[in-house]
Amino acid sequence: MKTRPDSGPARRGTGTGASALRLTGVTKRFGSFxxxxxxDLDIAWGEIHAxxxxxxxxxxxxxxxxxxxxxxxxxxxxxxxxxxxxxxxEHALRAxxxxxxxxxxxxxxxxxxxxxxxxPAAVPWRNGLTEARxxxxxxxxxxxxRITPDRLVADASVGERQRLEIVKxxxxxxxxxxxxxxxxxxxxxxxDELANLMRRLAADGHAVILISHKLSEVFSVADRYTxxxxxxxxxxxxxxxxxxxxLVTLMVGDRMADRPPLPAGTPGPAVLTIxxxxxxxxxxxPAGPKALQGIDLEVRRGEILxxxxxxxxxxxxxxxxxxxxxxxxxxxxxxxGRPFTHRSPxxxxxxxxxxxxxxxxxxxxxxxxxxxxxxxxxxLRSAPLNRQGLLDVRAASAEARRLxxxxxxxxxxxxxxxxxxxxxxxxxxxLARELSGNPALLIAAQPVRGLDVRAAxxxxxxxxxxxxxxxxxxxxxxxxxxxxxxxxxxxxxAHGRIQGVVxxxxxxxxxxxxxxxxSGEAL
Amino acid sequence: MLSKDxxxxxxxxxxxxxxxxAVGALLLVAIxxxxxxxxxxxxxxxxxxxxxxxxxxxxxxxxxLVALGWILTTRAGRxxxxxxxxxxxxxxxxTAVGLQCGSLPGPVAVVLIAIAGIGxxxxxxxxxxxxxxxxxxxxxxxxxxxxxxxxxVADWSVRGPLQGxxxxxxxxxxxxxxxxxxxxxxIPGRTLSYDVVLLPVCAIAVVLLLSRTAFGxxxxxxxxxxxxxxxxxxxxxxxGVAAIVISGGFAGLAGAALLFxxxxxxxxxxxxxxxxxxxxxxALLARxxxxxxxxxxxxxxxxxxxxxxxxxxxxxxxxxxxVLQGAxxxxxxxxxxxxxxxxxxxxxxxxxxxxxxGVVVHSGARTEEA
Ligand SMILES: Nc1ncnc2c1ncn2[C@@H]1O[C@H](COP(=O)(O)OP(=O)(O)OP(=O)(O)O)[C@@H](O)[C@H]1O
Ligand SMILES: [Mg+2]
Numbered sequence: 001m002k003t004r005p006d007s008g009p010a011r012r013g014t015g016t017g018a019s020a021l022r023l024t025g026v027t028k029r030f031g032s033f034x035x036x037x038x039x040d041l042d043i044a045w046g047e048i049h050a051x052x053x054x055x056x057x058x059x060x061x062x063x064x065x066x067x068x069x070x071x072x073x074x075x076x077x078x079x080x081x082x083x084x085x086x087x088x089x090e091h092a093l094r095a096x097x098x099x100x101x102x103x104x105x106x107x108x109x110x111x112x113x114x115x116x117x118x119x120p121a122a123v124p125w126r127n128g129l130t131e132a133r134x135x136x137x138x139x140x141x142x143x144x145x146r147i148t149p150d151r152l153v154a155d156a157s158v159g160e161r162q163r164l165e166i167v168k169x170x171x172x173x174x175x176x177x178x179x180x181x182x183x184x185x186x187x188x189x190x191x192d193e194l195a196n197l198m199r200r201l202a203a204d205g206h207a208v209i210l211i212s213h214k215l216s217e218v219f220s221v222a223d224r225y226t227x228x229x230x231x232x233x234x235x236x237x238x239x240x241x242x243x244x245x246x247l248v249t250l251m252v253g254d255r256m257a258d259r260p261p262l263p264a265g266t267p268g269p270a271v272l273t274i275x276x277x278x279x280x281x282x283x284x285x286p287a288g289p290k291a292l293q294g295i296d297l298e299v300r301r302g303e304i305l306x307x308x309x310x311x312x313x314x315x316x317x318x319x320x321x322x323x324x325x326x327x328x329x330x331x332x333x334x335x336x337g338r339p340f341t342h343r344s345p346x347x348x349x350x351x352x353x354x355x356x357x358x359x360x361x362x363x364x365x366x367x368x369x370x371x372x373x374x375x376x377x378x379x380l381r382s383a384p385l386n387r388q389g390l391l392d393v394r395a396a397s398a399e400a401r402r403l404x405x406x407x408x409x410x411x412x413x414x415x416x417x418x419x420x421x422x423x424x425x426x427x428x429x430x431l432a433r434e435l436s437g438n439p440a441l442l443i444a445a446q447p448v449r450g451l452d453v454r455a456a457x458x459x460x461x462x463x464x465x466x467x468x469x470x471x472x473x474x475x476x477x478x479x480x481x482x483x484x485x486x487x488x489x490x491x492x493x494a495h496g497r498i499q500g501v502v503x504x505x506x507x508x509x510x511x512x513x514x515x516x517x518x519s520g521e522a523l
Numbered sequence: 524m525l526s527k528d529x530x531x532x533x534x535x536x537x538x539x540x541x542x543x544x545a546v547g548a549l550l551l552v553a554i555x556x557x558x559x560x561x562x563x564x565x566x567x568x569x570x571x572x573x574x575x576x577x578x579x580x581x582x583x584x585x586x587x588l589v590a591l592g593w594i595l596t597t598r599a600g601r602x603x604x605x606x607x608x609x610x611x612x613x614x615x616x617x618t619a620v621g622l623q624c625g626s627l628p629g630p631v632a633v634v635l636i637a638i639a640g641i642g643x644x645x646x647x648x649x650x651x652x653x654x655x656x657x658x659x660x661x662x663x664x665x666x667x668x669x670x671x672x673x674x675x676v677a678d679w680s681v682r683g684p685l686q687g688x689x690x691x692x693x694x695x696x697x698x699x700x701x702x703x704x705x706x707x708x709x710i711p712g713r714t715l716s717y718d719v720v721l722l723p724v725c726a727i728a729v730v731l732l733l734s735r736t737a738f739g740x741x742x743x744x745x746x747x748x749x750x751x752x753x754x755x756x757x758x759x760x761x762x763g764v765a766a767i768v769i770s771g772g773f774a775g776l777a778g779a780a781l782l783f784x785x786x787x788x789x790x791x792x793x794x795x796x797x798x799x800x801x802x803x804x805x806a807l808l809a810r811x812x813x814x815x816x817x818x819x820x821x822x823x824x825x826x827x828x829x830x831x832x833x834x835x836x837x838x839x840x841x842x843x844x845x846v847l848q849g850a851x852x853x854x855x856x857x858x859x860x861x862x863x864x865x866x867x868x869x870x871x872x873x874x875x876x877x878x879x880x881g882v883v884v885h886s887g888a889r890t891e892e893a
Contacts (some may be wrong), residue, residue, distance in 0.1 A: 325753065346756035355754070363754040366747035377744065377755050386737045393735060 019081060020045045020207040021097070021176055024211065026075035028061055030420075033412050037231040038075065038403045043176065046206040048198055050218045050239070053228035054251050054412045054452040055424025059211045060179065062228070063178050068092035098174030100165050100182060106153045112164050113149035116171055135171040144205050145197065158311070159190035166197065177201060178209045181423070183217060184449050187311040187478050195221045213424075213519040214450050215244045216491070226253055252454050255366045259457060262464065262504070265488050268301030270334070271441050271472040272322075277331030279317050280494075286329055290497045291317040295331070297443065304463060304473040306487030308480060308512050314496040315476045316358060319443055322474075323348050323355060349378060352440030356430055356447050358476070364430045367419030371411055372400035374418040375433050407432035408458065423450045428458075435462055442466060445476040460486055480509050492516055535858045537574075542710040546850045547843075556837055562595070568832020569825040575832070577715030578708070581784055583824035584721050585610070585777035589802020590809065590816040591729045592770030597735060597811055599766035600746030600759070605651050605666025606774045607799030608673030609644035613775020614782050615680055616643030618695050618790040621783060622687070624700030632702045636779050644775015645768050647673060656760050662767060670799070678792045685790060694791040704784040716784035722817050725773075729813040742766055774799065804852045823848065 016437065023041040035058045043049045051059050064070045065079065068086030077084050079095055086092040116136055117128035133149065140146045145167050153161060162182065169177060179198070183191045198208050198221055212218055218225065219239060226236040227250040235250040247254050279292040292314045299305045300412050307315060320326035322333065324343025333340045333353045348355075357363035365374050376396045380387055385396045400414045409428045411421050418426055429448055434442060444463065448456040463473050463486065477483045483490055485506050492499045492515040499515045541796055548558045570576045589606045596603055620639035624632035650669055654660040678693070680686075687696025706713040733739035745752040745762035752759045779797060805823050809815030830844020 178586060323754070344756070345754060349756050357754055359750075362748070362750045364751055366744055366751050368747045369743060370612050373740070377751075380740060381737050381756075389737050391737060 018045050019043070020079070022078040022081075023062075023066070024078070026062065026065060026072045026077070027071060028058075028065060029073050031412070034231050036065070036072070036228075039228070039231070039233055041233070041289070042222075042236075043207050043209060043224055045175075045200050046205050047204050047206050047223040047300050048210055048221050050222035050225040051209055051211045051228070052218065052225055052247060055428070055450075055455055056422040057228040058231040059228055060180055060422065063099065063180060063209070063211070066092065067097055069177065086472040087507050089287075093169075093172060093174065094177035096173055098169035098172065099178045099180065100162065100169065101180075102479070106161060106164060106168075108154040109152065111152055112147045112156070114347055115153055115164060116147070116168055125356060132171065136167060137171045139167055142201055143197075145170065157190075159186055159193060162190075162194065163197070164188070166201075174210070175205075176207045178211075180211045181213065181450055182210070183212065183214065188480075189310065192218065197366055213450065213456070215247060215453070218247070219244070229253065248453055251452065256457065259460060259485065261488070262304075262488070265302050265304075265467055266433040267488065268470065269337070270298045270300050271336055272297070272299040272474065273332075273334040274298070275332040277321065277333065279314070279321055279326065280329055281317075283327060290329070290496055292321070295498055297491060297498065299472045299474050301440075301470050301472055302467055303489065304467055304475055304487045306475045306477065306483035306490040307493050308477065308483045308490050309493035309516060311478050313493045315445065315493060317496075318493075319355065319445055319476065320354075322443060323413070353443070354434040354437060354439035354441070355443040356434050356445060358445035360427055360430060360450075365418050365426055368417055370415050371404070371409070371418045371421065371429060372397040372414040375400040375409075375414075375429050375436075377433060379433075379437065403432040403436055404429070407435075407462075408455070414490070424455055426454055427451060428455060431459060431462065435466060438466075438469065439471060441472045441474065443474045443476070446478070447475070448482065480512055483507075484509070486510070539854045539858050540889045542854050543847065546854075547847050550843060550846060551839070554839065554843075556839055561833055561839065562831045562839060564836040565829040568836070573710045574712045574714050575828065577710050577712070578786075579825050579828045580722070581706075581714060581716045581823065582828060583820040584716075584718050584784070585781050585798045586802050586805050586823055587722055587816055587820035588725060588773045588777035588780065589799060590806035590820060591725055591773050591813055592773035593803050593806040594729065594813055594816065595733075595742070595773075596766045596770045597806075598746045599742045599763050600749060600761045601655075601662055601766055603648070603651055603662040603666040603767055603770070604800070604803065605648060605662075605669055605771070606777075606802055607663070607795050607797075608670035609647045609665065609672040609771040610778035610781065610795045610799050611677040612647035612778070613640040613642075613644035613771075614778030614794060615677055615792060616640065616646075616775070617686070617779035617782060618685055618698075621698050621702040622685070622696060624702040627701060629701050629705065631876050633704055633783075634673045636702060636704075636783055637776060640775045640777075641772040642775065642778025645772040647766050648771020648774070651771075652764040655767070656764050662763075674792075677795075681790060681792050688789065692791075695789045698783065698788045702783060703788055704780070708787035714786075716780075718784045721776075721780070722820070726813045726817045733813075738765070767821040774802075777802070802850065804848065807856075808851065826851075842875060855879075 019042060021041070021043040023039055026036055026039045026041075028036040039058075039062060041062070051062070053059050061070065065072050068091050071087060079097070086095070107118070113126045113129060113132055113136070117132040136147055136149070146165060147164055147167050148156075153164065156164065157344070166177065182194060195217070196366060198210065202223070209219070210222060222239045224238050225247065226243065227234050227247065229454060245255060274295050274297040277292055277295040278290055280286050281289045281291040295318070297305070306384060307327060308313060317326060321328050321343070323345050324347060325345065326389050333343070335348070335353065338350060338351065340347070366377070373380070376385060379399070380391060380396050380398065385392050385399070397414050402409065403409070404414060407428050409432060410425050418429060421429070431447065447463070448459050451459060463475070467473060475483065475487055484504060487504045488508050489501055490504055490512065491501045492512055494516045502511065502515070534828055551558050551561045568575055569579045589610070592606065617636045617640040621632070621636045624635060627635070644722045647669065651662050651666045654665045655662040681695060685695045688691065688694045705717050707715040707717065716819070733743060741752075741757045742762050742765070745759035749759040752762070778795070779795075781794055782799065785794070801823055805819045806816055808819040808823075826844050826848055830841050830847070833839040833843065834841040
């Protein structure tokens with residue numbers, strides 16, 4: 001409480017342009033590895049400041065320092081011109097710095113208002129609900145951010161949860177809000193809403209820090225930028241005077257060649273065939289509403305089939321059914337030329353499948369286990385790395401090192417727990433694992449989410465190379481531009497139905513968008 | 524950073540040991556015993572003579588076996604506390620088999636008894652595993668309840684089918700000499716059973732099982748992230764069941780060891796003697812490291828044996844040893860909290876973030892009151 005006696009919502013809106021947060025020479029080391037190298041960062045009140053950089057550049061680490069999760073080894077932090085030192089997240093929050101978490105910190109079984117009330121109460125036995133209601137109304141009048149107090153969080157969409165998370169921070173007096181790759185979980189529409197929200201917060205005098213790998217987002221909302229490269233600041237300035245090329249150069253050190261258009265492929269026989277697939281939304285209620293209805297799809301050898309659609313159109317259900325994690329009501333699936341009726345993840349992989357799950361953190365990695373164990377998560381369990389139940393640990397870690405090299409997974413050592421890698425590098429490790437087995441069918445759900453431009457480009461080229469080798473790819477993405485540029489054919493999924501399949505050459509944002517909103521007769 | 528962590532950890536462990544000693548000394552002074560006398564009695568009672576050292580080491584074996592079972596289940600992400608019941612089940616079955624082994628050659632009898640113990644414990648744990656896997660009953664609840672059942676069953680069997688003492692005591696007949704596990708003959712009293720080789724062998728076996736076998740790998744993946752296990756073709760339920768059953772096997776073997784390498788060559792109803800729960804403490808004290816558990820098992824065993832010795836020589840209540848063990852457990856938990864707050868590994872940071880809302884409630888309330 002010594003940190004900022006004068007902090008709190010009362011100071012909200014104090015002028016714009018004055019320095020809100022200033023970092024000077026902040027250095028953070030993990031062992032001999034320098035994650036942040038003498039970073040200077042200047043954030044002003046009333047601005048949206050983009051923090052850019054490659055995967056592993058140290059953005060998240062820097063923000064963890066700002067929010068008191070890590071203490072810096074060197075350097076100082078000034079808030080409103082006064083030096084501060086946070087030893088715990090609570091200190092930073094009390095001083096008005098809040099982080100909007102990727103993995104939301106909400107309790108789904110409580111209402112939105114009740115979630116707000118899990119905040120500091122003046123006295124423990126007082127009912128926090130009235131206080132929370134008053135605060136949330138204050139926030140609503142100040143910023144226009146409204147919540148639905150009596151709705152269960154479980155019933156709220158991802159975008160609505162994110163808004164509640166922001167309101168929660170504002171209610172606790174946050175004046176500097178940090179967003180670490182916020183759009184990763186959002187559909188494009190929800191991103192537009194969030195962008196508006198950030199602008200409103202900035203107009204109201206708050207300071208907003210945005211970490212994003214999507215330059216389109218940065219150019220649409222940010223006022224200024226700072227670029228980190230290998231832990232050090234490589235440039236900063238105003239967005240109005242910057243070009244995407246310039247920012248990319250600052251991030252990766254040189255210009256990026258334009259992505260060549262997808263060469264025409266020569267598709268072979270079908271690897272995956274889906275016939276009139278019906279899937280219930282709730283496993284336990286087969287008679288209830290359907291998540292997928294009458295799905296007919298074919299993915300052929302040497303082809304990338306994109307599935308376009310807004311989030312929640314049935315994409316995750318489709319993946320789960322194909323994997324055998326979720327049962328289907330009816331329909332037939334063929335994988336690699338054989339009926340795939342008794343489905344389970346094991347059989348899926350044995351039949352030559354591979355998957356990059358959408359929810360990387362929960363479904364794809366074991367954070368506490370080492371990088372090499374995660375990279376060989378599946379290959380370690382079969383020959384030659386597994387001989388009669390005994391593991392060839394040395395060969396496995398050598399294999400992991402080889403793949404780290406090939407897929408540019410940056411980490412000090414393969415023995416690090418994968419949870420310590422930067423988000424993008426975790427993802428590259430998953431990619432390495434799934435592509436290394438040379439699968440017949442790769443299901444890739446949002447494969448470039450959270451990746452920097454160079455890594456995204458690398459994924460694109462890996463998928464194309466995989467296609468060239470005769471592999472099939474089922475690409476699921478909510479980003480229309482991404483689907484159009486990365487697929488041979490595009491199936492549009494809306495409300496659990498395939499609304500149409502379009503050759504990528506003929507696909508545009510407009511005609512895909514039209515299919516998404518059409519009522520379903522398109523086939 | 525890593526080495527700093529390690530130093531911190533060592534410091535905390537030394538701190539725990541010193542604090543435990545201080546607590547012990549305070550207790551001794553409080554009941555009017557001079558600490559040097561007590562220390563002397565303790566030392567001679569535990570390691571001072573070959574006989575006593577043999578007892579200490581032999582009694583560490585069941586503790587370690589239980590601890591290894593606990594370590595395996597926690598690695599698979601499960602948590603059960605059914606060790607006392609599994610010891611009783613394993614011990615009862617081992618007794619039933621052992622009593623029939625009189626005419627068999629020694630090695631065969633020993634192996635048969637060990638298998639019976641393992642089987643009994645595994646079966647008992649299998650009930651817990653089955654209830655969890657097929658009925659969704661939390662293993663910690665069912666195992667706790669099955670402990671109570673096992674106590675009743677053991678009570679009944681030493682009064683019924685296994686009862687065999689001539690004066691009608693609730694205990695079995697004396698085990699045939701061929702069934703008793705061999706011990707080192709040169710040590711007076713023959714207190715050092717050869718089963719102490721299980722200390723290093725089992726600890727290393729568990730280390731290798733976890734780090735070098737496909738089974739152990741699957742177990743760790745299932746325990747590390749259930750969802751990721753499922754998505755990569757590992758059935759976390761199967762692995763959890765396997766871990767629970769194996770841990771029951773370890774506890775059952777501990778039961779057999781308690782009886783056939785113990786001081787009394789018969790089964791009575793109280794033979795479990797708290798080993799089931801103390802074994803958990805042994806694992807926690809070793810921070811779930813199998814090799815570390817060897818050391819902590821010996822320490823725990825020494826506290827037991829030394830407590831008895833102090834009681835005999837100085838008239839100290841033997842419950843002092845239990846109090847000391849309790850103090851050690853509490854101190855270890857405190858140390859774990861201290862370490863958790865200090866080291867900021869991302870997982871710790873992340874769980875701190877997850878708990879943030881909860882933490883803020885308290886700190887906020889405190890500051891605003893102040
Ligand atoms: N607790 C830790 N221990 C060791 N190394 C760490 C730790 N936390 C981060 N690092 C390393 O520091 C570097 C920077 O990580 P950070 O998460 O800040 O990157 P980032 O810029 O957020 O990247 P991304 O865009 O991929 O999220 C990475 O190389 C990472 O491996
Ligand atoms: Mg990051």
